[in-house]
Amino acid sequence: MPVPSRGFELDLTDLEPVAHSVLPDLATGLRKSIATILTYDSVAGPGRFDPVYRVEGAYQAFADLIGDRLAVGCDRIDATARALREVIALYRRADGQG
Amino acid sequence: MADWKTNEDLALIAHRLGTAVVAMYEKGGFPISVPAYPGGAPTPDARQTFVNSFVEDAEDFMSLEPRKIYDEYARMEQEGSALRDLGSTQGGALENANARLAANWHGDAAEAFAAQMFHIQRFIDQQRDRTLQAAQAMGTLYRLAIEARRSYHNLAEATIVACEKEMADQDDRDTKAQVGMLGELVKTGVNLFDVKKVGELVGKGIDNFTEMGVTMVDIALDGSEAPAVVESYIRGRNELRESFDSGLTELTKWIKLQDSLYREEPMPILEPLPAYLDISGPDFRYDRFEHEDRPPDSYGPRVEQERAEIAEEERTAGDSEIGRRLGGDKGPV
Numbered sequence: 001m002p003v004p005s006r007g008f009e010l011d012l013t014d015l016e017p018v019a020h021s022v023l024p025d026l027a028t029g030l031r032k033s034i035a036t037i038l039t040y041d042s043v044a045g046p047g048r049f050d051p052v053y054r055v056e057g058a059y060q061a062f063a064d065l066i067g068d069r070l071a072v073g074c075d076r077i078d079a080t081a082r083a084l085r086e087v088i089a090l091y092r093r094a095d096g097q098g
Numbered sequence: 099m100a101d102w103k104t105n106e107d108l109a110l111i112a113h114r115l116g117t118a119v120v121a122m123y124e125k126g127g128f129p130i131s132v133p134a135y136p137g138g139a140p141t142p143d144a145r146q147t148f149v150n151s152f153v154e155d156a157e158d159f160m161s162l163e164p165r166k167i168y169d170e171y172a173r174m175e176q177e178g179s180a181l182r183d184l185g186s187t188q189g190g191a192l193e194n195a196n197a198r199l200a201a202n203w204h205g206d207a208a209e210a211f212a213a214q215m216f217h218i219q220r221f222i223d224q225q226r227d228r229t230l231q232a233a234q235a236m237g238t239l240y241r242l243a244i245e246a247r248r249s250y251h252n253l254a255e256a257t258i259v260a261c262e263k264e265m266a267d268q269d270d271r272d273t274k275a276q277v278g279m280l281g282e283l284v285k286t287g288v289n290l291f292d293v294k295k296v297g298e299l300v301g302k303g304i305d306n307f308t309e310m311g312v313t314m315v316d317i318a319l320d321g322s323e324a325p326a327v328v329e330s331y332i333r334g335r336n337e338l339r340e341s342f343d344s345g346l347t348e349l350t351k352w353i354k355l356q357d358s359l360y361r362e363e364p365m366p367i368l369e370p371l372p373a374y375l376d377i378s379g380p381d382f383r384y385d386r387f388e389h390e391d392r393p394p395d396s397y398g399p400r401v402e403q404e405r406a407e408i409a410e411e412e413r414t415a416g417d418s419e420i421g422r423r424l425g426g427d428k429g430p431v
Contacts, residue, residue, distance in 0.1 A: 008391035018195040047161030051346035058353040
């Protein structure tokens, strides 16, 4: 959907919520899932059937990958928010508002 | 949550089975002799050792704990559901930001920021789907554990009946054990949802797995004499073990496949940000993130001047006492 320009200052203002709340809140929300995804309690019972250990190993590696990627993704979202905040602040200063 | 045969249920039925087999052997006049170790002298407590060997058989089918699998399933379903909710509540804001950046700001940094909004949205969807796939693996394993337990219980129960039948010559009792085809069960579980539809797992939850159809086969436990009954039990137990093994192997293969597909999936969000998005780096320039109201010729130099001042402020702050301490310099000790 086309978004008509409201002029430099207002277009800059429109980016502020993304940099200051949407992205940081998103990273915070996503981070809440990391610890749970990375925590694995063995599902084995008292028996010792070898193929059970193989399925557990594969599952744990998969869950670790999901959790590790989530952590990296959160760092990137924070970095994006920070970079955008700095651009907004820079342009405000260049406009004599900083 | 479904019902399942507990460890105690399996141990008890296996003990009953061992006891029934001993009684059948003794009634038929077959001596029970069990070596203390392979090739060794007979153990003095042959009966107990014999009964224990049936309990050991049962333990293979206790190798998965349904309660623990259910807990793991529930944790993953909950996190997948949280990611889904986060994606739907923030999706609109990200789309909006993408549209604003793309429409009103120009240059490769503006494009990279706009693309980043899209990548973040896609990333949340990917994480949701892979987390729910982990739940799908646990849902399938849960049902597999329950069916493996039930199947062994059925096998032991039918073998007990076969023993009683052999001893009392009762022809009217059913000596067939219904056991699940566990490899097929896993194929059904992992095919319930493909990765594009795994979001549908949420809602019906674990019932997706407890309600799915499982093909059962009959294992006949007939035998005209005591050793033949035990032989048919051993054949049935081996078939069930193979079936359990095949279910677990099938699931391991599926998880590894999803793992490798996930690793190959493009995820631009995981890449470091381009250096030209960083205002303190040498690659940032106004014309890489410009607005049509502020032409680069006139506004670019002002931005450069402010960048230089910011850099100077940061350098000065870094040289100050506080800056040195923040930078890790503890000062004179």
